[in-house]
Amino acid sequence: MSGFFDIPSDLQHSWWGLIGLHLREALLPVLAGLLLALPLGQLCVRVRWLYAPVLWVTTVLYAIPSLAFFVVLIDYTGQTELTVMIPLTVYSLVVLVPAIVDAVRSVPQETLAAATAMGFGPVRRYLQVQLPIAVPAIIAGLRVATVSSISLVSVGTLIGNQGALGNLLHDATIYNRPELAWNAVITMAVLAMLADAVLVLVRVLLTPWMPSGAGRRTTPRTAGTRPVPAEPALKDAAR
Amino acid sequence: MNVLDFVSAFFSDSAHWQGYDGIPTRLSEHLGYTLEALAFAAVIGLPVGLVTGHYGRGGNALSLIATAGRALPTFGLLVLMTMLIGFGMLPVMIPLVVLAVPPILVTTYEAMRSVDPSPVDAARGMGMAETRILLQVEVPVALPLILGGLRSAAIQIVSTATIAAYVSLGGLGRYIIDGLYQRDYEKVVGGASLTAGMALATLAVFWAITKVTVSPGVRRSA
Numbered sequence: 292m293s294g295f296f297d298i299p300s301d302l303q304h305s306w307w308g309l310i311g312l313h314l315r316e317a318l319l320p321v322l323a324g325l326l327l328a329l330p331l332g333q334l335c336v337r338v339r340w341l342y343a344p345v346l347w348v349t350t351v352l353y354a355i356p357s358l359a360f361f362v363v364l365i366d367y368t369g370q371t372e373l374t375v376m377i378p379l380t381v382y383s384l385v386v387l388v389p390a391i392v393d394a395v396r397s398v399p400q401e402t403l404a405a406a407t408a409m410g411f412g413p414v415r416r417y418l419q420v421q422l423p424i425a426v427p428a429i430i431a432g433l434r435v436a437t438v439s440s441i442s443l444v445s446v447g448t449l450i451g452n453q454g455a456l457g458n459l460l461h462d463a464t465i466y467n468r469p470e471l472a473w474n475a476v477i478t479m480a481v482l483a484m485l486a487d488a489v490l491v492l493v494r495v496l497l498t499p500w501m502p503s504g505a506g507r508r509t510t511p512r513t514a515g516t517r518p519v520p521a522e523p524a525l526k527d528a529a530r
Numbered sequence: 531m532n533v534l535d536f537v538s539a540f541f542s543d544s545a546h547w548q549g550y551d552g553i554p555t556r557l558s559e560h561l562g563y564t565l566e567a568l569a570f571a572a573v574i575g576l577p578v579g580l581v582t583g584h585y586g587r588g589g590n591a592l593s594l595i596a597t598a599g600r601a602l603p604t605f606g607l608l609v610l611m612t613m614l615i616g617f618g619m620l621p622v623m624i625p626l627v628v629l630a631v632p633p634i635l636v637t638t639y640e641a642m643r644s645v646d647p648s649p650v651d652a653a654r655g656m657g658m659a660e661t662r663i664l665l666q667v668e669v670p671v672a673l674p675l676i677l678g679g680l681r682s683a684a685i686q687i688v689s690t691a692t693i694a695a696y697v698s699l700g701g702l703g704r705y706i707i708d709g710l711y712q713r714d715y716e717k718v719v720g721g722a723s724l725t726a727g728m729a730l731a732t733l734a735v736f737w738a739i740t741k742v743t744v745s746p747g748v749r750r751s752a
Contacts, residue, residue: 354729356689359706359722363533366715435600442603449696449710460609469613476606483601 295470299462302452310478313455317441318486320376324383324436325429331384332391333417342392349385357382357443361450370451379443383436390432394425427501430494434487441483445475456482533719540720551704553724559700560728563691566619567626568684574627575634575683576676583642583672584664592639596632604629605693612697622694629690630683637679641672671748674740681736688729692721702728 296306304312335342360378368374398421406420445457452458456475463471495501540546546553582588604625611621645668653667669676692703705721708714 350733351726351730354685354689354726355722356692356703356706356725358692358703358710359718359725362706362710362718363715363722438597438600442601442605445603445605446693449707457603457605460606463613464609467613469610472606472610472613476603476610479603479606480598480601483603484597487597487601 295474298459299466299471302458302462306474306478309456309459310482313441313444313457313479313482316372316375316444316447316453316455317379317482318437320379321383321433321436321440323376323380324387325433327380328384328387328391332388332395335388335392336395345388349388352381353385357446358449361447365450370453372453374450375444375447375453379440382443383440386436386439387429387432390428391425394428395421397428398424423498426497427494430490430497434490437486437490438483441479441486445479536716536719537723540716540723543716546720556700556702556704557724557728560688560691560702560725563622563626563694563699563701564684564687564728564732567623567630567687567691568680570623570627571630571634571683571687572680575631575679576638579635579638579676580642580664580669583639584660584668586643589639589643592635596636599628599632602628604690605696608693608697617698619699621697622691622699625693626687626690630687633683633686634679637682638672638676641675641679642668644675645671670745673744674748677736677740677743681733684732684736685729688732689725692725 298304298306298309302309331345335345355378357378360381361374364374364377368377395417402420402424403416406416411420445454445460448454448457448461452461454460456479459471459475463469463475549555579592582592602625607625607628608621611624615621649667649671650663653663658667691701692706694701695703695707702721702725705717705724709717709719709721
């Protein structure tokens with residue numbers, strides 16, 4: 292009678308409904324983060340001195356625990372989805388900006404010179420040369436941001452059931468039904484891994500020139516700078 | 531009133547500076563959780579990363595493990611473990627360690643792989659044993675990156691250890707959770723700024739450790 296998929300009615304959603312809600316609350320912030328990070332990253336590449344302060348600000352923002360961020364925002368945005376999504380956008384931004392800046396900067400000078408010599412303007416050079424070369428590093432950042440975002444949405448349950456699948460955790464404790472907690476943890480983990488796999492697939496499709504299956508191995512030319520694109524992989528925000 | 535007013539109100543209230551719910555107590559609790567979780571995670575992540583990185587094998591398996599570790603929701607794991615094990619330190623340590631192992635593991639592996647092969651070959655040519663090559667050649671060169679991995683793990687633990695308060699333990703999360711339920715905004719902001727401050731202090735500590743331990747020969751500009 293209290294089965295794995297029997298969602299308590301107080302959540303007002305079916306299991307699939309919760310998954311949909313969860314994905315929306317987790318993925319929209321990542322998308323928003325990407326849309327903000329691209330121009331910001333480009334600005335940091337252009338205006339070199341801006342990068343250090345931006346990095347400092349993002350580090351400080353990143354250090355704020357998600358729960359505190361949620362609670363502080365309640366005063367401004369109420370107990371709504373937006374209160375969960377704003378911090379997640381900020382965390383995505385923090386992961387993506389260094390990934391984009393380092394990736395765009397690591398494009399070899401010769402390549403840029405070749406593009407300029409071919410008559411590419413700055414905009415076209417950015418869109419058709421720098422951005423595609425930066426795709427693997429950007430996707431690496433997106434993978435970290437997405438996975439941690441999916442995990443972090445669940446903390447939203449503490450601010451008035453805004454945690455989608457995380458609300459199952461709250462119900463698991465008040466109804467003493469551990470199987471609901473299992474359901475929440477397993478579903479979130481599977482969602483995160485599926486999202487990760489989709490992003491890997493997107494990278495393979497977007498970068499047909501890269502040897503498939505080689506994963507993070509890059510050409511010997513960038514071997515020296517490899518640790519830098521790997522850096523965003525360290526910053527997962529699973530809090 | 532803006533956020534800064536709340537911060538100053540929180541810190542100027544002398545009641546927040548003493549007793550079992552005082553800032554010194556909560557800070558030391560938080561520090562204790564952080565160090566314990568970081569130590570466990572390092573004991574798991576460092577040796578595995580060092581050995582796999584040295585032999586250059588198992589990179590795919592490692593990234594699979596790291597992805598799985600990241601995919602596990604920390605907060606969900608905390609609630610689940612508390613329901614299964616009961617109240618105590620263990621249900622808090624498990625999610626924190628699961629959180630901290632992937633960055634340590636992946637960075638250590640990547641750091642070892644990024645070591646220039648020529649000094650390693652030279653060491654091998656001089657007749658150094660594999661263990662000595664690992665400890666005396668590769669680790670010193672890879673140290674800045676390895677410390678970077680430990681640093682990001684530590685920062686994540688600092689900010690995540692706040693959820694320990696959700697299962698009735700102490701730490702700085704106490705202020706945030708209590709403040710949330712008591713509708714005491716000042717407390718929440720105070721707890722949040724203490725946590726953020728501690729994360730920044732962690733950055734500073736790792737900067738100092740890097741300064742002291744990394745040999746001048748391999749020091750790279752950050």
